[in-house]
Amino acid sequence: MLQLVRRTAVFAAGLVVASVVVFAFMSVLPGDPARVALGVNATEEAVAATRAAFGTDRPLVVQYLDWVSGLPVGDFGRSYVTDVDIGPQIVDRLLVTTWLVFSGMAVALVVALPLGVLAAVHHRRAGGTAITAFSQIGVAVPSFLAGILLVTVFAVQLGWLPSGGWTPPAQDPVDFLRKLLLPALALGLVQGAVLTRYVRSAVLDVLREDYLRTARSKGLTPGRALVRHGLRNAAIPVVTVLGLQLATLLVGAVVVERVFVIPGLGSLLLDGVANRDLLLVQGVVIVLVLAVLVVNFLVDVAYTVLDPRLRRAA
Amino acid sequence: MHAKLRPGILLLAGALLAAGCSAGSTASPGTAPGSPDAPLRIGLTAEPANLDFTRTDGAAIPEALLVNVYEGLVELNQQTGEIEPALAESWTVSPDGLVYDFTLREGVTFSNGEAFTADDVKFSIERVKSDAWTVSLKSGMDAVAGVEVVSPTHARVTLSRPSNSWLFRMTTRIGAMFDPSGVGDLANAPVGTGPYTVSEFRRGDRLVLTRRDDYWGEAPAIRQVDLQYFRDATAAVNALLTDGIDVIGTVQAPEALAQFDGDSRFQVIEGTTNGEVTLAMNNASGPTSDVRVRRAIAMAIDHQAVLDTAWAGRGALIDTMVPPTDPWHQPLPDVTPYNPEAARALLAEAGTPNPSLRFRIANLPYAVAAAQVVQSQLAAVGIQTQIEPLEMPARWLETVFRNADYDLSIVAHVEPRDISTFGQPGYYWRYTNPEVQRLLADSETGSAEQQVDDLRQVGRLIAEDAAADWLFLLPNLIVADADVKGLPQNRIGEALDLTALSRG
Numbered sequence: 143m144l145q146l147v148r149r150t151a152v153f154a155a156g157l158v159v160a161s162v163v164v165f166a167f168m169s170v171l172p173g174d175p176a177r178v179a180l181g182v183n184a185t186e187e188a189v190a191a192t193r194a195a196f197g198t199d200r201p202l203v204v205q206y207l208d209w210v211s212g213l214p215v216g217d218f219g220r221s222y223v224t225d226v227d228i229g230p231q232i233v234d235r236l237l238v239t240t241w242l243v244f245s246g247m248a249v250a251l252v253v254a255l256p257l258g259v260l261a262a263v264h265h266r267r268a269g270g271t272a273i274t275a276f277s278q279i280g281v282a283v284p285s286f287l288a289g290i291l292l293v294t295v296f297a298v299q300l301g302w303l304p305s306g307g308w309t310p311p312a313q314d315p316v317d318f319l320r321k322l323l324l325p326a327l328a329l330g331l332v333q334g335a336v337l338t339r340y341v342r343s344a345v346l347d348v349l350r351e352d353y354l355r356t357a358r359s360k361g362l363t364p365g366r367a368l369v370r371h372g373l374r375n376a377a378i379p380v381v382t383v384l385g386l387q388l389a390t391l392l393v394g395a396v397v398v399e400r401v402f403v404i405p406g407l408g409s410l411l412l413d414g415v416a417n418r419d420l421l422l423v424q425g426v427v428i429v430l431v432l433a434v435l436v437v438n439f440l441v442d443v444a445y446t447v448l449d450p451r452l453r454r455a456a
Numbered sequence: 457m458h459a460k461l462r463p464g465i466l467l468l469a470g471a472l473l474a475a476g477c478s479a480g481s482t483a484s485p486g487t488a489p490g491s492p493d494a495p496l497r498i499g500l501t502a503e504p505a506n507l508d509f510t511r512t513d514g515a516a517i518p519e520a521l522l523v524n525v526y527e528g529l530v531e532l533n534q535q536t537g538e539i540e541p542a543l544a545e546s547w548t549v550s551p552d553g554l555v556y557d558f559t560l561r562e563g564v565t566f567s568n569g570e571a572f573t574a575d576d577v578k579f580s581i582e583r584v585k586s587d588a589w590t591v592s593l594k595s596g597m598d599a600v601a602g603v604e605v606v607s608p609t610h611a612r613v614t615l616s617r618p619s620n621s622w623l624f625r626m627t628t629r630i631g632a633m634f635d636p637s638g639v640g641d642l643a644n645a646p647v648g649t650g651p652y653t654v655s656e657f658r659r660g661d662r663l664v665l666t667r668r669d670d671y672w673g674e675a676p677a678i679r680q681v682d683l684q685y686f687r688d689a690t691a692a693v694n695a696l697l698t699d700g701i702d703v704i705g706t707v708q709a710p711e712a713l714a715q716f717d718g719d720s721r722f723q724v725i726e727g728t729t730n731g732e733v734t735l736a737m738n739n740a741s742g743p744t745s746d747v748r749v750r751r752a753i754a755m756a757i758d759h760q761a762v763l764d765t766a767w768a769g770r771g772a773l774i775d776t777m778v779p780p781t782d783p784w785h786q787p788l789p790d791v792t793p794y795n796p797e798a799a800r801a802l803l804a805e806a807g808t809p810n811p812s813l814r815f816r817i818a819n820l821p822y823a824v825a826a827a828q829v830v831q832s833q834l835a836a837v838g839i840q841t842q843i844e845p846l847e848m849p850a851r852w853l854e855t856v857f858r859n860a861d862y863d864l865s866i867v868a869h870v871e872p873r874d875i876s877t878f879g880q881p882g883y884y885w886r887y888t889n890p891e892v893q894r895l896l897a898d899s900e901t902g903s904a905e906q907q908v909d910d911l912r913q914v915g916r917l918i919a920e921d922a923a924a925d926w927l928f929l930l931p932n933l934i935v936a937d938a939d940v941k942g943l944p945q946n947r948i949g950e951a952l953d954l955t956a957l958s959r960g
Contacts, residue, residue, distance in 0.1 A: 173850025179505075181513025181849075182857060182871075183592035183883075192590055223505040223512065224659065225643035231659065290690075297698045305694035307684075308661060403684075403691045405660030412687070413660070417505055418850045 280335020
C-alpha cells in the first residue's frame with residue numbers, strides 16, 4: 143500500500159515538474175506567436191490586439207495556471223494558429239502514433255526473441271556470432287535511414303507497397319496495413335537489433351544458473367529446460383529494456399512519421415513548433431511525458447507479475 | 457509473455473498477408489485511374505494552419521482556397537498578368553480614378569445557398585477594413601473610402617485617393633467575396649462562390665475539395681481534388697513515382713526533376729512565379745550602409761552559379777525586384793555586372809577592403825544552398841561572412857524582418873508587386889530614397905503608361921543603389937502524370953487554380 147502511494151506521488155510530481163519545464167521552455171523560445179500568425183508587415187497595434195486575443199500578453203504565472211488547471215479535465219486549450227480545440231487533435235494523432243509504436247514493438251519482438259535466444263544458445267558457434275554481428279549493424283542504423291531504404295526498395299523500385307501516407311484502420315483495413323508495414327519495419331527492425339543483444343545476454347545469464355543445470359540433470363533437453371525454467375527469469379531484464387525502448391520508439395516515430403508522411407504526434411509537434419503554437423506544443427509534450435510515466439509504471443507492474451519475490455514488497 | 461506476444465504476431469502476419477495479396481497493384485482502392493470520379497491528388501508543401509486567411513497569414517491558405525473556393529470581383533490571368541472579370545462582369549473607372557462601378561454577374565450563389573449581390577460586395581470590402589481582418593495585407597484596402605449598393609447587381613466603390621494598385625490587390629485574398637451568414641467559422645468552414653467547397657480537412661494530411669453542383673460558371677472537369685501535404689520533398693517525389701499522388705504542385709527539390717525528364721509517364725512544367733530570391737542588405741547600418749560596399753557585393757556574385765547550385769539551374773535571373781510577368785519588367789544587365797575586380801576596387805574606395813558581415817538567412821533549402829555559394833564568392837573579393845540560418849518564420853521574422861538585426865540575409869519574396877517595399881523606410885531593407893518614394897507615389901495616380909514608366913525608373917534606381925541583390929527568380933515547377941491537363945504554367949497570383957484541370 144505504502145509502495146502504491148509512493149509510486150503515485152512520484153508519478154504526480156513527475157507530471158508537475160514536466161509541466162513547469164515544458165512551459166518554461168516554450169516561453170523562452172524566440173519568436174512571437176502573434177507575429178507569426180499575422181505575417182510580414184503586421185502593425186504593432188495588430189500584434190498587440192492579437193496577443194491580447196491569444197492571452198499571451200498576460201503574466202507568465204497566470205498563463206501557466208490557466209493552462210495547467212485545464213489539464214486534469216482534458217482541457218488543453220484552443221490552438222492560436224488552427225483555432226481548434228487541442229485535446230481532440232492530440233487524441234487523433236496519438237492514436238496514429240500508438241499504432242506505429244506498437245507495431246514497431248511487435249516487429250522488434252518478433253525479430254529479437256528468437257534471434258536473441260538462438261544467439262545465446264549458440265553463442266560459441268558461427269550462427270550465434272553472425273546474429274550478434276548483424277544486431278551490431280542494426281544498432282548503428284537510425285530508423286529514418288532504415289525508412290528511406292525500405293521506401294526506395296519496396297515502394298519505389300519494386301512497387302509492392304505505398305511509399306507513405308495513412309489510412310485509418312476503420313476506413314480500409316487492407317490499405318491501413320499496407321501503409322503501416324514499412325514504417326513498422328523501419329521502427330521495429332532497428333529496435334529489434336538493439337533488443338536482440340539484451341535478449342541474448344539475459345538468456346546467457348540464465349543458462350549459467352544452477353537451476354538450469356539441475357533441470358537438465360533431471361533429463362530435460364537444453365531447449366526444454368530453457369523454455370520451462372529459464373525464459374521467465376530472462377524476461378525480467380528484457381521487460382525493463384522494453385519499457386525504456388518504448389520511449390525511444392516514440393522518438394523514432396516522430397522522425398519516421400516525416401519520412402512516411404504520417405499524420406501522427408510527431409508531425410503535429412513539428413508544425414506546432416514552427417508556427418509557435420505554444421499551447422499545442424505544451425499539450426503534445428505533456429502527453430508524451432505522461433505516456434513515458436505510464437510505461438514506467440507498467441514495467442514496475444510487469445516485474446511483480448514475472449517475479450513473485452517482488453510481490454511481497456508491493 | 458508468450459500470450460502477450462500473440463496479438464503482435466497476428467498483426468504482423470496480417471500485414472504481410474495483406475501486402476502479399478495486393479503486391480503488384482499499386483493503386484489504392486477507389487482511385488482506379490481513368491474513372492471520371494477518381495480524385496485528382498496534388499502534392500503540396502505548406503499545409504494551411506487553418507482555412508481563415510483573414511486572420512492567419514501564410515501562402516498556403518489562399519493557395520488552396522482562392523479562385524477554387526472563394527472568388528473576387530476580378531482575377532489575375534496567370535499567363536498575361538492581366539486583370540480579368542470574375543464575379544464582376546465588367547467595370548468602369550471614373551476619369552479621376554476615384555470611382556469604380558462594378559456590374560455583377562447574376563445567378564451567382566454562395567455554397568450555403570445565399571445569392572451573391574452588391575450587398576455582399578459592400579460587406580466583404582468593409583469587413584477587410586474592420587477589425588475582423590487582422591493580417592497585414594488588409595492595408596491594400598486602405599485606399600477605399602466607401603462602398604455603395606446602387607442596385608443588387610451594381611456596386612460602386614469610391615477611393616479616397618487614386619490608386620493604380622487597388623484593382624490588382626482585389627485579385628488577391630483581400631478581394632475575396634464573403635456572405636454575411638458564412639463568416640461564423642472561417643477557420644474550419646469556408647463559404648464562397650467558387651466551383652469547389654471544402655468537404656474534408658484532415659489536418660496533417662489532406663484538404664479535400666469537392667465540386668459544387670450549383671456553380672454559376674462552367675463546372676470544372678474534376679469532381680474531387682485532394683490536396684495532400686508533404687513536408688519532405690523526397691516523400692512527395694516517392695509518392696508520385698508510386699502513384700500515391702498524381703501531381704506535385706510545387707517542386708521543392710528541383711534536383712530530383714532529372715529522373716522525370718524524358719520519362720513518358722510524366723510531364724514536367726516549368727514556368728515563372730513572383731518569388732524573387734533576394735540577397736537583402738542592411739541599408740541603414742554596418743558596412744552595407746555604404747552604397748559602394750553594396751555595389752561591390754552585387755558585382756562579386758556570379759548569379760548563374762548561384763542559381764545552378766541552389767535550384768539546379770531551374771529559374772530565371774532578374775536584375776531588380778520585378779518578375780518578367782509584371783508590365784514594368786526590364787533587363788538591367790549593365791548596372792552591376794559580375795566583375796570581382798571592380799568589386800575589390802569599390803571596397804578599397806569605400807575604405808573597407810575586408811569587411812566582416814553577419815549573414816542571417818532563412819533556414820530553407822534554397823537559402824542555405826545559395827548562401828554557401830554567395831559566401832565563397834564574397835570571400836574571393838575579400839568579404840568575410842558568417843552564415844547563421846534562422847528558423848523560418850518565427851526567428852527570421854523577429855530578428856531580421858522586425859529588428860533589422862543583420863547585414864546580409866536571403867529569403868524569397870513571393871508577394872506580388874513587392875517593388876513598393878523599397879518605398880517604405882521601415883521595411884527591413886531600411887532603404888530610404890525620396891526619389892523612389894516619389895516615383896512610387898506617382899505610379900499610383902497617373903495613367904497606366906505613367907505607372908509602367910515610374911516603376912521602371914524605380915527598378916533602375918534600386919538596382920543602381922544596390923538596395924538589395926536579386927539572386928534569382930523561383931520557377932514554377934510542376935511534375936505530373938502525363939495525362940493531367942490544365943495545369944497552370946505560371947504561378948503569379950496567390951491561387952493554385954484547379955478549375956481548368958482534367959484527365960485523359
